[in-house]
Amino acid sequence: MFDALTERLGGVFDKLTGRGVLSEKDVDAALREIRVALLEADVALPVVKSAVNQIKERAVGEDVIRAVAPGQQVVKIVHDALVDLLGGEGEPEGLALEGEPPVAILMAGLQGSGKTTTSAKLAKRISERHKKKVLLASLDTRRPAAMEQLQQLAGQVDVAFLPIVKGQKAVDIAKRAMTAGKLQGFDVVILDTAGRTSIDEDMMSEAQAIATATRPRETLLVADALTGQDAVETAKRFHERLPLTGLVLTRMDGDGRGGAALSMRHVTGLPIKFLGVSEKPDGLDAFDAKRLAGRILGRGDIVSLVEKAAQDVDEEKAARMAKKMAKGKFDLEDLREQFGQLKKMGGLGGIMGMLPGMNKKMQAQASAAGMDDKMLTRQEAIILSMTPQERAKPEILKASRKKRIAAGSGVTVADVNKLIKMHRQMADMMKKAGKKGRGGLAGMMGGMPPGMAGMNPADMGAATQDLLGGKAPSGASMPGLGSGNSKPASLPGLGGGAPLGPDGLPIGLPKK
Numbered sequence: 001m002f003d004a005l006t007e008r009l010g011g012v013f014d015k016l017t018g019r020g021v022l023s024e025k026d027v028d029a030a031l032r033e034i035r036v037a038l039l040e041a042d043v044a045l046p047v048v049k050s051a052v053n054q055i056k057e058r059a060v061g062e063d064v065i066r067a068v069a070p071g072q073q074v075v076k077i078v079h080d081a082l083v084d085l086l087g088g089e090g091e092p093e094g095l096a097l098e099g100e101p102p103v104a105i106l107m108a109g110l111q112g113s114g115k116t117t118t119s120a121k122l123a124k125r126i127s128e129r130h131k132k133k134v135l136l137a138s139l140d141t142r143r144p145a146a147m148e149q150l151q152q153l154a155g156q157v158d159v160a161f162l163p164i165v166k167g168q169k170a171v172d173i174a175k176r177a178m179t180a181g182k183l184q185g186f187d188v189v190i191l192d193t194a195g196r197t198s199i200d201e202d203m204m205s206e207a208q209a210i211a212t213a214t215r216p217r218e219t220l221l222v223a224d225a226l227t228g229q230d231a232v233e234t235a236k237r238f239h240e241r242l243p244l245t246g247l248v249l250t251r252m253d254g255d256g257r258g259g260a261a262l263s264m265r266h267v268t269g270l271p272i273k274f275l276g277v278s279e280k281p282d283g284l285d286a287f288d289a290k291r292l293a294g295r296i297l298g299r300g301d302i303v304s305l306v307e308k309a310a311q312d313v314d315e316e317k318a319a320r321m322a323k324k325m326a327k328g329k330f331d332l333e334d335l336r337e338q339f340g341q342l343k344k345m346g347g348l349g350g351i352m353g354m355l356p357g358m359n360k361k362m363q364a365q366a367s368a369a370g371m372d373d374k375m376l377t378r379q380e381a382i383i384l385s386m387t388p389q390e391r392a393k394p395e396i397l398k399a400s401r402k403k404r405i406a407a408g409s410g411v412t413v414a415d416v417n418k419l420i421k422m423h424r425q426m427a428d429m430m431k432k433a434g435k436k437g438r439g440g441l442a443g444m445m446g447g448m449p450p451g452m453a454g455m456n457p458a459d460m461g462a463a464t465q466d467l468l469g470g471k472a473p474s475g476a477s478m479p480g481l482g483s484g485n486s487k488p489a490s491l492p493g494l495g496g497g498a499p500l501g502p503d504g505l506p507i508g509l510p511k512k
Helices: 002-018 024-040 045-059 068-086 115-129 144-156 170-183 201-212 229-241 258-268 287-297 303-311 315-326 332-344 347-354 360-368 373-384 388-393 399-409 413-435 437-443 457-467 492-496
Strands: 103-107 136-137 188-192 219-223 246-250 272-276 284-288
Touching: 002 024, 002 068, 002 287, 002 360, 024 045, 024 068, 024 272, 045 258, 068 258, 103 115, 103 201, 115 136, 115 144, 115 188, 115 219, 115 246, 115 272, 136 144, 136 170, 170 188, 170 201, 188 201, 201 229, 219 229, 229 258, 246 303, 258 272, 258 360, 332 373, 332 388, 332 413, 373 399, 373 413, 399 413
Parallel strands: 103 188, 103 219, 136 188, 219 246, 246 272
Antiparallel strands: 272 284
16 A cells, blocks of 8 residues: 555655765755655645644754764654654554443445445454454445345354345444344444435434434444545545544555555544455454554564464464474475465565565565465465375376476476475575474564564664575575575574464564
8 A cells, every 4th residue: 555655755765874974955855755655655645744844843954963873763753753753652542342242333335335244344344353243234225135145244254144134224223233142142233334425414314313223333444545535535524424433445455546644643533443454354443553664664563463373373372383393393385274374464575565674676576586475375286286195295296296296286397396305405504493392482483583572663674684694686585485595594483373472473583
């Protein structure tokens, strides 16, 4: 969503951080480019003016101009300004689920904004993370098959759905949902209201009547981030008629310019509570101003990566893998599980987007070098074309077997050889760690390399570039995945879902 803005701001910062001393003229020139970058990203004009004034006030001062690293100071000032725009330094506002059950959550928004899908995602999130019993109810009596769509989604996310009664009005369905919730012991009732292609009096009157009848603890407006400033205007008009408590921005994985997300909080005064990041049932992320600002500025989002790893790991597999690795064992089936875990966490692109220092240019170079999810799928196909015995004992793979495997997976014998060589190097690393005992394994696999936790973003970025095989496209390689010409190193703990290390990061980002 923010690719263009990230790239543009990255160019501004590159000019600043390369200088030992900054003059006021340098800062003014940078501010002009930042203003243009924000406007091109479709950020509302009043928001741009406020942000630039805030940055200028802090940046044009003796402390910055005479700082040891003035460019880095300006980057931090811009980061802080973005955080303020997005909601401030405090803890992100979660859902208000306290109170006498059932607690009602009213979902409002225009047709096509992703309201029904978001209702199902939210139900899954509340059910799994808050351990609440959730009932989904569709109040959309106008759009064809809207109720049936939510019923299907409820089945997919394993959440209860209020039975459909044809001919009932939306307000009556809402009352029936609350009664069913009370009688059947539900903690939360999510009410998916009807939308229109544009705001009209009938829709707003109906939504107000539903709110009066159910007294929801949360009234969330679902807005499509791809609509840009139209989404901001929609939020303002809804808020005038409904007591909104928060916003959910959908399609944040799209190729829009991202200005709506930066403008929403400032213009409406409402907190952004969730971001829709994919069409998958779990594609709903809690909004955090500091994390999003970091990603916009190319600083990555290690915290989200850790959370994603913790959420997606299979603890039983992790324990089994840890035992094998402690003995220095690592076969091709283990490697396949690593690939599968990487894909569950969002694939290489998703992971690289969260790593500090991995700017869009580097990600493009990695993609050009063949480091993408297709590569993971291809490597998995090679391993799946082997027999269980061959996966457990790669040393028995001679020429005839390699030919059969290559034919079965649709690749060349050279590709099979690359995978075997990569696995051998990773297995050797595990053996060395195993010989050093538990401490050696922790040193090889345990979280970030020592001293990395205290790095500033620039050093962190440089270390990450190092970890991922450098900048050159021809040598670009995700460690251990066998693409390009760099020496493989591996990301073992990310794939096997190993537990968190003492530094709070997932065990699995090895030393260079």
